[in-house]
Amino acid sequence: MVRRGFMSKKLHKPVMFLLGLSLLAAGCSNSSNGNNESASSGTSRDTQTAAEFSYPMPGSMELTLMNEQLGGTPETLPIDEEYAKRTGISIKHLGGTPMTDQKFSLLLASGELPDIFLNTWLQYPGGPDRAVEQGYILKLNDLIDQYAPNLKKTLADHPEIDKMIKTDDGTYYAFPFIRSETGRVYGGPIIRQDWLDELNLEMPETIDEWHTVLTAFKEKKKASAPVTFRTMFLGERTGGFAGAFGVMGNFYVNDGKVVYGYLEPEYKNYLKTMSQWYKEGLIDKDFASIDAATVDKKMSSGDSGATLGWQFYIEKYNAAAQESDPEASFVAAPYPSAAKGTLPEFGQLDNAYAGTSSAAISATTQNPEAAMRWLDYGYSEEGSMLNTFGVEGITYKLENGKPVYTDLVVNNPEKLGSDQVMMKYSHGTNFPMIQQDNHLPSKYPQTAEALGVWKKTNHEAHLLPPITPTAEEADEMSSIMNDINALVKEAELKIILGTESADNYDTFIQQMKDLGIERVLEIQQAAYERYLKR
Amino acid sequence: MLKTKLGNDLLRNKWLYIMILPVIIYYIMFHYVPMYGAIIAFKQYIPAKGILGSDWVGFKHFEDFFSSIYFFRVIKNTISLSFFNLLFGFPAPILLALLLNELKSPLFRRITQTITYMPHFITLVVVAGIIRYFTLSDGLINDVIALFGGTRTSFLQQPESFRPIYIISEIWQQIGWGTIIYLAAISGIDQQQYEAAKIDGANKLQQIRHITLPGILPTVMIMLILSLGNIMNVGFEKIILLYSASIYETADVISTFVYRKGILEFNYGYSAAVGLFNSVINFGILLLANYFSKRTSKNSLW
Incomplete structure (x- = not known):
């Protein structure tokens, strides 16, 4: 649960989307109160x-x-x-x-x-x-x-x-x-800018710089858990720190070949580094067993200075931490890369x-x-238009053919956030539609900047499209993957926690092979090739 | 002959029979009728096709389960968790009941009893939340350890500490509730026996050993047989709420394994197969325990 x-x-x-194109802004002819529609608009x-x-x-x-x-x-x-x-x-x-x-x-x-x-x-x-x-x-x-x-x-x-x-x-x-x-990017590393400023540190970009920053958080800011996160952010839902090593958990594509990140040799190096960080006390001692509420608490109370999370966490943490410490400022940090000036291979990116x-x-x-x-x-x-900007005359007005938000949204009399208002009057996300950018202003500029920061990866080149294995293949795959999913999660955590040496990772890889991971890759590859031919 | 006997009995005790009727209907409706659904253990069950309409697959689900690399681990974890829980958890309420029974002040006794059985009413989700916070590396338990100069550890991430955490919290939560039945049994013991023992010069411990314990032994045996029949069932919800991949080694039990495989992947047939396997073993242990109890102490369920 x-x-x-x-x-x-x-x-x-x-x-919230603040970048990109609005495909709709122009050429929209809408009646003033929206109850006078003239059928299906020429389509x-x-x-x-x-x-x-x-x-x-x-x-x-x-x-x-x-x-x-x-x-x-x-x-x-x-x-x-x-x-x-x-x-x-x-x-x-x-x-x-x-x-x-x-x-x-x-x-x-x-x-x-x-x-x-x-x-x-x-x-x-x-x-x-x-x-x-x-x-x-x-x-x-x-x-x-x-x-x-x-x-x-x-x-x-x-x-x-x-x-x-x-x-x-x-x-x-x-x-x-x-x-x-x-909308395809919505998660990544989050860090306390005010701590960086106070310690005279630059925003970390490489894995080594992250090490320096987290060490400083631990020693100078007395953070009990310099970086904290839940396990799903660790190379599974996001590339996390693994992107710097050119790997990520799960299935992805390398030069037209479907691979399973956990089998790649770099994954071991990545785990070795994480294990070292854990030993040095840079990673939350309890990360393997904590829930979202605990992460929130550590972030807003100053026990932690960095995390991996979704975009709206930035808004949430800023609001919570600034209550007690007006200086607190959480910003998005770029996904770490291997060397200065290069892009990490993985961050977080969904298929459209x-x-x-x-x-x-x-x-x-x-x-x-x-x-x-x-x-x-x-x-x-x-x-x-309705899904994106809400109801004309209530949430927005057209000025020169462009939608402009009303005071109800940007300056709500009941002090509601603009996103909360829009939730009532539009379908901003998670609704069957072609999502458009709604340029909704957010309370903290840090939130708006996040997507641009997290976008800077080579993830696009590795993205596995929404393939559809046949029913028989899917059955075979799920029966194999069930054991493998448990195996990798367990191996990964044990190595980071230090209960298992990173050198033993090879035996886990062998076990995955014994369980039939290669057959799964075959199925995925075939489905991927069928997809390309569609 | 039998017919008229039964008929007479029905007529004479008709109110009693009417009163038990709802219970019988409940058991038929919710415990016996659904049993036919167990056949999906041998089928590729698809809800849209219905239980009878789905295709037969024979022992496929059982073979899948037995051939999983985690088969032995989950069996071992299930049995050892249950076994240790029984070993430490079963005598605990008996001891508490004996202690409560010796208390002189009725007020103090009632207060103690209320406090000890209060945790029983806390919902599991909250209990698991409390355990999680207490066992964090900067949680209460570690604060105490650090106070005495120990090193802080994150207990819920260590495979070896899962069983103690599970069992100790289980005892804490259930001990008071468990005493109720034993206290009832103790109050049924004839007071004259104690008086006779006192005249004979028996001290408190001797009274407990020779009068109280034998007096509640039938109850203890029945309770033991019943718990043995549940040895393959461990607190599924509590484990799901507490475990993480880092402690699968000791915390992954049959029910959590089935939950991940069966429910999350809609493999109902598979879940049913494992459930059936589980029940058969439970039933076997129950029969065995009953047999031994009958042989050794003349107490049994039937």
Whole structure:
């Protein structure tokens, strides 16, 4: 449970985008209060049905919806009402569950799936094709032709997106959530700038400089845990410090070949360094067993001066620490590299289509057309404006064709943060759409700068696209990987904690080979090659 | 003959039978009917196809489990955690009950009893949170160790300290609750025996040894048999809340292993197979314990 906490947190919190392009800012013609829409804005020429259709859809239907966030049933927000008004279809929220929670299993077993289900269908055991074949969700190919002109147009205009969201045999299984270019980066090292300033140190860039800085934190600032983090940030969810060694946990691509980072010889060097750091007391003594709340506490109380975390942590830590120490300032630090002036191979970067929050339609739904229409609206121009900037006249006004936020957002009378306001009036993230940059001002400039800092890696060249192994391959892989996942995590932690010598890492590699990691790589490689041929 | 006997009995004690009816229905509905679901241990169970509609796979799930490199480790961890928990955890409430029984002041006795069984009502998530904070390298336990000049260690990251942490916290949480049944048994002992012993000049310890202990022995044996029947089941939630990959070596037990493999990957058949395996072994141990108890102390479940 504790280990899953980060997911829900990450997904709950809107990521703020301040860089990059807004593809939409120009050419948007919107009516003043948004209830007077003029159909599907010129994207309707593709099919006949679409040409005849115009929002709102008649019949005042209600659909049920679930997402992948644990917790209670979300309340109805202004954005939901606006969506219902514009599409003519109202939504009943039934809460949510990620696929990795047993609630998801129970839901499948009950046979009562919601009409629309936002989840990571790409990770469905056996692959998305299996979910269709087992009769849980609909294959969308024909339905898209009939009822989703906006998505269809998007896919025609962006073949790179089209390639990512279908399976090898061309099946569409969900309305995808495509991250904006800036939305793909959201995590990395965070450090206390005020401590660096006080100690007269430069922002660390290489692994050696990090060592110097952490040692100074320990000796001069008396930090009991100079750097603290949870284990998933350590070469698994982010490259962490491993990027400097040219490796990262998990699967990635090296020159067209799929590799498993834990098998690479550099991984051992990386573990050796981490183990040395741990021995010197630079890494939190308890890092292997702590939860997010403990990390937060150490960061805001001055026990730690650096961590690996998500972007919104910067906002959170600054707010918490400045209560007692107005000088405190947390900023993003670049991912460490091997030598000055070079880029690390890995940081954190998601595929534009990571699979998350993508909407499948239940095979048992009574009204597939309504579900298709409701979801398709998000890919239209008006829908995209609404999702990105909220409701015109309430959250933004158009000035010279560009959206400008109102005081409700930037200077909220109830002292709400701009991201909190936007959460009510828009779908900034984790919603099936083509995400646009919303240029939302954040409270601390450090938060805004973070993405630019973390982006500076060669990660893009190593990214494994959303491949889809066949159902049989997926079965074989999951049965092998189950033991291997436990093995690597255990080996990694034991070596860092010093209970196992780094030299023994070779025996772990041998064990992985005995368990069949090479077969997994074969499967991944084949799926990767099929993907490239799509 | 039997029919009329049963009929008469039903008629005569109809209120008693009506009162027990809900319990019988509960057991049938929630314990016997679901048993047919155990067949998914031999199937590739897909919820959309239903229990009967899924394909048979024979002993595949059992073979997968037995051939995992972690098979022996999880079995060993499960049994040793259970065994040590029983070894230290079982006598603890008996000792406490004996001590409480000797207390003279009823007020002090009641206060002690309340305080000791209070932890039983704390939810596991909170208990695990307390344990986590206390065992941190700058937590309370390490503060005490450092005060006496020891070195600080992060207990929850060391494989060798997991079992003590688990068992000590288990005793702390359950000891008071466990005494209730023994105190009830003690109060059922005939006071004349103590008076007779006192006249014979027996001291407190001798009274405990020769009167109290034999007096509660039947209860102790029944409790022991019941706990033996659970030896393969360890506190799954508590372990999930406490463990991390660095201590899988001692903390990974059958149920956590199955949780990672079965539930998180929707491999229901596999989970069912391991669960079935677990239950069969538990049942075997229960039969064995009952048999020995019957032979040696004439106390048994049936």
